[in-house]
Amino acid sequence: MADIAARGPAAVTGDSRSGLHKLMQRKSTIAFLMALPLIVLILSLVAYPAGYAIYLAMLNKGMTRFVGLGNFDFLFGRETFWMVVYQSCLFAITAVIFKAIIGFVVAHFVHNIPSKGQRKWRGMLLVPWVIPPAMSTLAWLWLFDPSYSAFNWILANFGIDRVPWLGETGWARFSVILVNVWIGAPFFMIMYLAALKSVPEQLYEAASIDGATWWQRIWYVTLPMMRNIIAITALFSLIVTFANFDIVRVLTKGDPLNTTHVFATWAFRVGIESGDIPLGSAVSLFMVPILAVAATFILRDISKRGSEV
Amino acid sequence: MVSRKVSRRRFVAGTTAVSTALVAAPFVRGAYAAGKLTLGLWDHWVPGANKTSEALIREWADKEKVEVTIDYITSQGNKLLLTIAAEAQAKSGHDMLSMAHWLPARYPDQLVAMNDIVEPLIKQNGAPNGTVEYLGKVNGKWLGVPCTIGSQIKGPCSRIDLMKQHAGIDVQAMYPVGAPPKADGWTLDAFLKAAEACQKANHPFGIGLGTTSDSVDTAGAFFHSFGAELVNAKGDITVKSDNVRKALDYCKRLTGFLPEDAPSWDDASNNKWLVSGRGALIMNPPSAWAVAKRDAPKVAEQCWSHGFPSGPAGRFAPYIPFFWNVWTFSKNASAAKSLLVHLSSRTSAEKLVVASGGYDLPAWEKFTDFKTWAEEAPPKGTLYHYPNPYNHQKLSIAASPAPHKIAEQIYTQGIMPQMIVRHHKGEAMEKTLDWASREIEGFMRN
Numbered sequence: 001m002a003d004i005a006a007r008g009p010a011a012v013t014g015d016s017r018s019g020l021h022k023l024m025q026r027k028s029t030i031a032f033l034m035a036l037p038l039i040v041l042i043l044s045l046v047a048y049p050a051g052y053a054i055y056l057a058m059l060n061k062g063m064t065r066f067v068g069l070g071n072f073d074f075l076f077g078r079e080t081f082w083m084v085v086y087q088s089c090l091f092a093i094t095a096v097i098f099k100a101i102i103g104f105v106v107a108h109f110v111h112n113i114p115s116k117g118q119r120k121w122r123g124m125l126l127v128p129w130v131i132p133p134a135m136s137t138l139a140w141l142w143l144f145d146p147s148y149s150a151f152n153w154i155l156a157n158f159g160i161d162r163v164p165w166l167g168e169t170g171w172a173r174f175s176v177i178l179v180n181v182w183i184g185a186p187f188f189m190i191m192y193l194a195a196l197k198s199v200p201e202q203l204y205e206a207a208s209i210d211g212a213t214w215w216q217r218i219w220y221v222t223l224p225m226m227r228n229i230i231a232i233t234a235l236f237s238l239i240v241t242f243a244n245f246d247i248v249r250v251l252t253k254g255d256p257l258n259t260t261h262v263f264a265t266w267a268f269r270v271g272i273e274s275g276d277i278p279l280g281s282a283v284s285l286f287m288v289p290i291l292a293v294a295a296t297f298i299l300r301d302i303s304k305r306g307s308e309v
Numbered sequence: 310m311v312s313r314k315v316s317r318r319r320f321v322a323g324t325t326a327v328s329t330a331l332v333a334a335p336f337v338r339g340a341y342a343a344g345k346l347t348l349g350l351w352d353h354w355v356p357g358a359n360k361t362s363e364a365l366i367r368e369w370a371d372k373e374k375v376e377v378t379i380d381y382i383t384s385q386g387n388k389l390l391l392t393i394a395a396e397a398q399a400k401s402g403h404d405m406l407s408m409a410h411w412l413p414a415r416y417p418d419q420l421v422a423m424n425d426i427v428e429p430l431i432k433q434n435g436a437p438n439g440t441v442e443y444l445g446k447v448n449g450k451w452l453g454v455p456c457t458i459g460s461q462i463k464g465p466c467s468r469i470d471l472m473k474q475h476a477g478i479d480v481q482a483m484y485p486v487g488a489p490p491k492a493d494g495w496t497l498d499a500f501l502k503a504a505e506a507c508q509k510a511n512h513p514f515g516i517g518l519g520t521t522s523d524s525v526d527t528a529g530a531f532f533h534s535f536g537a538e539l540v541n542a543k544g545d546i547t548v549k550s551d552n553v554r555k556a557l558d559y560c561k562r563l564t565g566f567l568p569e570d571a572p573s574w575d576d577a578s579n580n581k582w583l584v585s586g587r588g589a590l591i592m593n594p595p596s597a598w599a600v601a602k603r604d605a606p607k608v609a610e611q612c613w614s615h616g617f618p619s620g621p622a623g624r625f626a627p628y629i630p631f632f633w634n635v636w637t638f639s640k641n642a643s644a645a646k647s648l649l650v651h652l653s654s655r656t657s658a659e660k661l662v663v664a665s666g667g668y669d670l671p672a673w674e675k676f677t678d679f680k681t682w683a684e685e686a687p688p689k690g691t692l693y694h695y696p697n698p699y700n701h702q703k704l705s706i707a708a709s710p711a712p713h714k715i716a717e718q719i720y721t722q723g724i725m726p727q728m729i730v731r732h733h734k735g736e737a738m739e740k741t742l743d744w745a746s747r748e749i750e751g752f753m754r755n
Binding site: 256269 | 568
């Protein structure tokens with residue numbers, strides 16, 4: 001105490017200045033400051049809306065009083081809601097599986113194209129992914145149009161009966177999944193292609209020397225080397241597909257008989273169109289636990305493999 | 310520190326001098342002395358219609374010295390609906406917004422009462438129809454002023470030739486130009502027979518059964534024609550009534566004569582159906598006819614807008630009104646009201662109707678006789694009966710007379726068309742009614 005008093009206020013100020021200087025020179029401080037704009041952006045555009053959605057989901061329909069988990073409790077008793085849960089899972093899981101398979105196959109084709117012409121093919125195959133989905137879905141709507149479907153016109157020329165692409169539950173679900181696969185498969189293709197390019201050629205050479213067939217090369221070399229990228233891509237796509245809005249909204253608006261609604265379109269119907277914003281928020285938040293469970297399993301698997309390596 | 314004491318004599322002298330200077334100064338009226346007003350109006354699909362409304366507003370603004378900003382907001386992609394919802398949440402935005410059907414009643418406490426201008430307007434222009442009052446007046450408070458722009462009847466628009474040829478019905482004789490309708494025989498039974506005949510001739514009636522507005526409006530009018538209410542005015546669920554059963558049975562039979570893909574139709578499908586020449590009848594305001602005039606003139610020449618068929622409970626036409634509404638957070642509500650009085654005059658309403666090619670319908674009783682409807686062509690007089698000039702049908706909205714918060718959900722979630730499709734696909738009547746009851750029970754929460 002006496003020592004501090006002897007040094008006086010000037011010495012204390014000098015210390016704090018050098019402390020601040022040291023703090024500013026730390027890598028973690030610089031990293032934090034550089035990341036600060038992004039943190040602010042995420043807080044304002046992600047954390048605040050998410051928190052506000054949770055708050056809204058806990059209000060009554062008139063938004064005048066707090067009802068806790070009442071809206072979720074109400075949803076659990078609605079058959080339409082469970083139909084939407086089923087459809088969202090069907091839509092997302094089926095679409096992700098097909099996108100992964102198609103992406104994997106096409107990535108192999110592109111990988112085997114001589115590098116001179118590969119860029120052209122890569123560019124062309126990415127087109128569905130880079131067109132704004134609302135626009136490309138509109139083109140699909142015309143192809144599936146209830147009365148003037150181009151597909152049906154072609155089928156009719158071959159003497160095949162017209163298909164109610166958007167008019168019957170089974171076909172309508174097929175159509176929305178098909179469009180999602182068409183839009184999303186190029187993303188898988190490009191990710192898998194990048195992963196394929198990073199697999200060391202020596203592994204394939206060694207496998208060939210051991211007499212491995214093409215299937216064994218894929219099973220024992222390619223797939224293990226791509227597992228992490230496959231898992232991350234699938235998780236990312238699952239999240240985006242679960243949250244999809246535009247495809248269903250443009251193609252079917254949830255019809256026929258609400259059998260193509262997914263969480264986002266149903267939340268819009270309930271919250272914005274029907275004026276029940278708290279219930280709409282509750283519907284949209286229902287995606288969170290489903291995706292959290294999927295993310296936990298997939299990321300745990302990835303980190304487990306990472307620690308094994 | 311220098312201290313300066315102000316004496317009473319000095320204070321009086323000073324304030325008197327300032328007051329004299331202020332009183333003597335000349336009054337300079339600024340260009341926008343009466344303040345600012347921001348308007349969010351429905352973006353009309355008819356080319357040039359926005360220009361007319363803008364000219365009317367500018368005319369008023371110049372006279373009243375108000376600085377007006379107009380945003381024309383499209384209803385495509387629900388942009389207008391989203392704007393309204395966002396402004397209601399933020400309690401900030403335009404002073405005045407156009408709102409369709411259920412929206413004013415969604416925000417009763419956030420809208421300025423308009424009784425002081427609507428009541429004199431009623432004396433001047435005649436009473437608005439019952440549906441306008443049901444939607445726009447809540448607990449004695451007018452939540453908005455009935456708006457000409459966008460208000461529409463979605464009655465039948467028939468093909469003169471196809472109806473005559475296949476169903477033996479002369480729609481022009483039934484709804485003659487310049488004379489009251491001779492439509493006693495235009496009943497739901499006649500409609501069903503005509504639908505069957507046209508379907509056999511490969512020109513089915515184009516009525517959608519999706520969950521978008523056109524499908525819901527038509528289904529609602531059929532239900533009203535049987536006196537079928539899903540929820541009554543008191544808020545009791547009345548799904549399991551004989552009238553609902555009769556309406557559902559009728560609609561099921563009618564669905565058999567509609568295009569197979571009607572359950573997936575949206576609001577554009579019926580327009581395309583008529584314009585393509587395939588349909589003998591659709592339920593729509595004259596927008597489809599207007600598009601046909603541009604894209605398929607031969608089809609347009611054969612179109613005739615007329616009344617809805619009558620049922621056991623009367624003749625009901627699907628009707629969608631718009632309102633002009635002022636938020637309570639508006640800082641210039643008095644200027645907005647002055648503008649609304651200007652826009653609700655007979656001269657303004659007629660200009661708006663002319664600009665929209667007869668599409669827009671003023672809600673006021675005395676405003677159904679503008680020349681446009683008699684003169685629009687081809688064929689001349691095609692829109693004569695569109696504004697219901699002889700009041701021979703009741704303008705209605707689906708799900709009425711249920712309390713607004715319940716009716717809005719029945720409407721937006723398309724409960725009636727869904728009931729029809731379910732029953733048509735083979736679901737037993739009672740099972741369909743059970744489903745509808747359960748859905749509506751969910752709409753009762755507060």
